[in-house]
Amino acid sequence: MMVPVTTANGKTTGVRRRGRRPAGEDTRAALVTAARTEFAEHGYDGATVRSIAARAGVDPAMVNHWFGSKDGLFAQAVLRVPFDPQVVLDQVTADGPEHLGDNIVRTFLANWDGAGGEVFIALVRSVTARDEALRALKDFLVHRMFKGITEAAGCDRPELRASLCASQIIGMGMARYVIGLEPLASADIETIVAGVAPTLQRYLTGDID
Amino acid sequence: MMVPVTTANGKTTGVRRRGRRPAGEDTRAALVTAARTEFAEHGYDGATVRSIAARAGVDPAMVNHWFGSKDGLFAQAVLRVPFDPQVVLDQVTADGPEHLGDNIVRTFLANWDGAGGEVFIALVRSVTARDEALRALKDFLVHRMFKGITEAAGCDRPELRASLCASQIIGMGMARYVIGLEPLASADIETIVAGVAPTLQRYLTGDID
C-alpha cells in the first residue's frame, strides 16, 4: 500500500490528497476545455470520462458532480454554440451581396483556425454517436447561418442555395480539419478564399440551373 | 429453462439448433453485408459485433471465426474499395476536359445512390475511430481519383486543385448522405449536377487565384 507523502507546501507526491482543493482552481472550466479537446480528437465514443478527467487533472467523478453525466458535459462543451449567429450574419453581409463569398469563407476559416475549430470538429466527429450533434450541426449551418444569408441576398430557391453552400463549407472543414487533405490542410487563408469564395458566390447569387 | 422445439423441416422455434447449418447459407457474405449496413448507420464504435451478427441472423462468434476480429470484418466490408479506380477514371475523362465536372458529379452520385454509398458513409462515419479508415478515404479520393483526373486534365497546381475538388465531393456526400441536409438530400441527380458540376469544372480547369 502506498502512503501519501505530503510536502511542505501542501502538495503531495505520487498520491493526490482527498477533499476540497484550495480556492482558485476552477475544475468545471478545466473539464469543459479538456472535454472540447478530447471530443474533437476522438469523437464522442472515443473520448472517455476517464480520459477527459485525466486531461483536466481531476477525478472522473467530477464529471458527474458538475454536469450530471457524460452527455451533460458534451452538451455544455460542444453543443452550445460559442458565438452569436446574428453578429456573424451582420459581419458577413456587411459589404453587400457581391462580397458574400469572400466574407463567408474568410469568417469561417478565421473562426475555425482559432478556438472555434475544436467545437466544429467535435461536432462533426460526434455526429454518428449523438443525434443531438447531428441536429445541432444541421440547425446551425442551415437555419442560423445560410438561411439568413440567402434571405439577405434575396435570391430565388433559397433552401437549395443554402444547402449547396453548406455542403462546400462542410467539405472544406472536413478536408482541412478532420481528414487533413494536403495542401488544403496547410494552405493559408487567402489561398483557400481565392479558390472557394467564387463557389459560394455562385451558389448564392449565380446561375445554378 | 427453455427446451428446443424441433419442427418437421429441421428448423427450430425459439432456440436455434447447434452445429453446422445445411448447405447453401453463406454466413460470410451475410456478415459482410450486415456489417456494411451497421457500420454505415452507427460508425465503427456504434456497430457492435453482436448487433452485426444479429442483423445477419448468426452467432457473434462467427465474426471471429470468419474474419479473426472485428477489425478484420471492417477491413473486408468497408476498407476494400468495391470498384476499380482506373475504370471510373476512364469513364470520367472520356468526354474531354470540358466535361469533367459533369461526369465527376454524375459518377459519384450514381455510385453513392446505389450500393457504393454504404461503403462511403461507413468510411466517413468511422474516420474518427479507425486511422485506417481515414487513410483509406484520403488515399482513395486524392491519390486514386483526383490525382489522376488533374493529370488527365493537365492543369497547373494539381495537388491544390485535387484537394479543392475532394472538399466539394466530400461536402456533398456529407450533406446528402450523412447529415441529410434538405433539399440536397432528396434532390434528383440532375439538380445537383447543375449546381455542383461547374464548381468542380472551375476547380480543375478554371482560375483559382
Added chain:
DNA sequence: GACTGAATTCAACAAGCGTTGAGATCTGCC
C-alpha cells in the same frame, strides 16, 4: 473557533464490449 456545506478523491458497481474454447451438428470423401 466551531459548524455547515461544498468540493474532491477513492473504491466499487453493473452493464456492455470483443473474444475464446468447448461441444454439437452437418458435409464431403473414401
Added chain:
DNA sequence: GGCAGATCTCAACGCTTGTTGAATTCAGTC
C-alpha cells in the same frame, strides 16, 4: 456408412465503460 474436418451455438472470460456512495478536506459564516 463411417470418419475427418468444417461450420455453428453456447457460455463464459477479462476488460473497459459510465456512474455512484462513502469518506475526506477545505471555505465561508456566525
